[in-house]
Amino acid sequence: MPARSVRLEYPPSLLGRPVIQDLVRSFDLAVNILRAQITMEEGWIEVQLTGGAAEIDRALEWLRAQGLGVEPTP
Numbered sequence: 001m002p003a004r005s006v007r008l009e010y011p012p013s014l015l016g017r018p019v020i021q022d023l024v025r026s027f028d029l030a031v032n033i034l035r036a037q038i039t040m041e042e043g044w045i046e047v048q049l050t051g052g053a054a055e056i057d058r059a060l061e062w063l064r065a066q067g068l069g070v071e072p073t074p
Helices: 019-026 053-066
Strands: 003-010 030-038 043-050 069-072
Touching: 003 053, 019 030, 019 053, 043 053, 053 069
Parallel strands: none
Antiparallel strands: 003 043, 003 069, 030 043
């Protein structure tokens, strides 16, 4: 199964929202949190998404639509 690692940049307005939980419930993907840094003002999480390529693409578009920055990681 394809896997893709991305860094999710959280704006302050989304820090209290369960975005990862919503992601897991909405898409047929395995989500592995690789590392994260969260403060009261900002945050980022690096995750590995594993699943079908089309499902990963849909999930990344959904994350962007929620207001997160999405950057590929090596």
